Amino acid sequence: MAYNYNRLFEPIKINGMRLKNRISLSPMGTFTPNIDGTDSEEGIRYYEERAKGGAGLIQTGAMFLTSKLAQGSPTIAVDSIRSIPRQTLMIERCHRWGAKVSLQLSCGTGRNGAITVTDDVLVSASAVPAYYDPNMICRPLTVEEIKESMKDWENDTRIALEAGYDAIEIHAHAGYLIDQFMSPIWNKRTDEYGGSFENRARFAVEIVQAIRNVAGPKFPILFRISLDHRFNGGRTVEESMKLLQVLEKAGVDAFDIDAGCYESQDYIFPTCYTGEGCMAYVCEEARKHVSVPLLNAGNHSMETAVELLESGNCDIIQFGRQFIADPDFPNKLKAGHREDVRPCIMCNEECIGRIFGRLTQLSCTVNIQTAMEDAMKITKLEKTKNVVVIGAGPGGLEAARVAAMRGCKVTVYEKADKIGGIFRAIATADFKKRIRDLITWYGVQLEKLGVEIKFNTEIKPDDPVLQDADEIFVATGSVPFLPPIKGIDLPNVIDVTKAHQFGVDAENIVICGGGLSGCDTAIELGERGKKVTVVEMRDDVALDVMPINKISITRLLDEYGVDLQVGKTVMRIEEDGVIVVDKECNEVKIPADAVITAFGQKPAAEVPEAILAKYPMKTTLIGDCDGVSKAGKAIREGFYAAMALQ
Structure with missing residues (x-):
């Protein structure tokens, strides 16, 4: 199918801000700020490089309203005038390439806070369990604290204007603090900020009004919201429509819409298993209920982006990890060189995996220069080798x-x-x-x-x-690592790599090894209707997998009916099955027409x-x-x- 990528390069306005194209850098945390609350040169260069690469809109990662509400997460101190000079530096270096810059502001993670980086009891809309430790019951924000936070929104808006930002996006998605006020499953309040729909929306509406009071009528206010929480009890697309209408009336100029929350984390940080354009589905219904521009993220390829724009259901495409993998991809597209765009492989390993797992700044599996653009600049050698x-x-x-x-x-x-x-x-x-x-x-x-x-x-x-x-x-x-198991050389046994190369004709298959390779193979065979059993000696499968990816893997293994035999060791392989033993030394035979070995590599x-x-x-x-x-x-x-x- 031929794609006309020119659609991505049409200008568009959000209130008083004109964008040169429909390509936006999705807001993602970088973990680059200095300890004093200013951004590092690496962080500034990271944004500048994406502006230079052709982005129409640069969205910063979520910056927290105050350090108190941030509860330990390091971001730029946007509540302090000391952060202004380096924010201005970043903005003007992006403006130099024709991009506009939006500050994403969040009043906190609430119940989703990382309890390992704060000594405080997490705050929320109500006394609900913390996500990472359900034994911790969050402390509800008082009405006085809510009113005080509105002053913080006004203060941070003033600082954003002084720094030179072109827009502010309110971070209200993913089940973070604002979302906790908007959602009945987390908002159990009985005061003016809980109970009725109008009361649950009040916190968000007052935030929009606080920004507007300072920024004036032409300054663009964007609002990022998950329209579909994707878990039982969470908000659905249909239920979110009334919120969009109320917020548009309150003064929101554009909605940045997607899906997921921490109970469905593989949609906050989409995996290869969720597929390309995995959250485009929320746009069609939203388009029917609001008149302002819509932005959408979710593993978009250039092709799914064009398709969504051509559908009329979305106006601007958010590219996140694709911009990490190749900051120059818009310019390459514009020049007619789609073949030169380096693809994000949606692995989550060196971007969010690096931040979550190591508490260090983001990088990229396929682009080692990410956030180290100067230190890793590729230069010619003086003498050819x-x-x-x-x-x-x-x-x-x-x-x-x-x-x-x-x-x-x-x-x-x-x-x-x-x-x-x-x-x-x-x-x-x-x-x-x-x-x-x-x-x-x-x-x-x-x-x-x-x-x-x-x-x-x-x-x-x-x-x-x-x-x-x-x-x-x-x-x-x-x-392949092949342990000395009797029968491993039988004709019904195939190594996992060769199983991919040559296929497996059998219908009833046992996979020996429940690491990433074994699980991926089980999912692929399950998709094709095969009966699959995975044998793993440890207590769970996919233990070598980045935790967010494991969420997708676990769901798909269940969806395709893969039988997980954990805590069991392969003793021998026979022509019609695999003999395994559990931790109590009980021996069991699992019937199989074919056996795939996925014991790992050496x-x-x-x-x-x-x-x-x-x-x-x-x-x-x-x-x-x-x-x-x-x-x-x-x-x-x-x-x-x-x-x-x-």
Whole structure:
């Protein structure tokens, strides 16, 4: 299907603000602010790079109204005049590229607060359980505190105007504090801020009015709201329509609409399993009830963005992690080079996973330069080097790309007949489309950079090409780990990678191993109507998976009826099934027509170690051959290897 991407580049106005196109950087936390409440140079450059790349609107991540209500989460201190100079710096550096900048303001996470970063009892609309620790009962905000917060909204608006922001977006989605006031499941109040619909909406309406009182009639006020909480008892799309109408009447100039809350976290941070354009469905009904512009986020590709705009149900598309993966994608589209857009693979590993898991600033699995644009700037070497890359998996491909960009003569040797390695081989499911897209992108980039790829060629330590090379990058990947289980070599047994490559004709399948690879394979086979059982020796499956992704995986395993046999160890494999033993040493046979082994991988280390021993001064090992991990680690190591060339 042919797409006319010009639709993305049509101008649009939100109240008094004119945007040059329909492409917006979705508001996402960066974890870049300094401890004094000002943003770091890395944070400023992060926003500037997306403005330079062609965004019409730059939305900051949620900045908290006051440190008290933030309850420990680090953001820019937008309630303090000391934050103004560096905010102005960021805004004007974005304006320099023609982008407008919107400050997303939040009065707090409420019951969703991270209890590990605050010593206080969390606040909420009512005395409801905290999300992360249901044993903690939140403290309801008093009426006096609510009234005082309205003064804070006015103060922060004044500071936003002084800094030079073009708009303010009220963060009221995802079940955060404002949403807790708007939703009956969390708002149990009996005063003027609870009970009736009008009372539950009062807190949000007064916030809109507080901003308008300071900003004036032409200043754009955006309102981000989840229209569908996607859990039993949460607000539905139909129930949200009345809220939109009340808020538009109160003075909201545009609605940033999506779905999800912390009870359905894989929609707040959409996964590959939720699919592309996964929250576009909320727009059609919203369009019927309000007249102001609508913005929408949710794993959009350029194609789903065009489709949504052409439907008439949305006016501006929010791109989040796609902008992290490729800040220049709007300019590439505008220039007619869709093939050069590096895809976000929707893995959640190095963006929100890095923030949640390590409490450090965001990065990206496929774009190592994210939030380190200056420190990781790719520059040409003074002298050309002859670089040999062994292995065309993700680590080798990234090393080859960056080395070529630095002016090196690069040759890649790959023993298979395609690039991508295991990463490509296992990407057969529909939900792994973006991985296939990434491998295609690498192929295009290497061709444009003049990198020669020699397929069906296996390099040994004594190969003459190694002697002639200035630098050797070895990225030969990993091989399946096969434990000494009786029957593992039977004809009805297949390794998980080969199962993806050649398919499995059987209808009743047992997968040995419940890690990410085993679970993904179970979901893919379940989608195809197969009867699937997963055997895992630990107490749960997908324990090696980023927690938000695990939410999607767990739901889909249940949806496709996958039988999870946890706490059980594979003892032997027979022609018609698998013998397992539980923790009480009870032996059980699970019938199967075919058995897939997904016990993990081990480094293909023999050749790499031999090459390193022979050429220690010019050899770098990359990715799984030096220690099995995820593809993101291999890509990062490939980038670093090429960047380290001198």
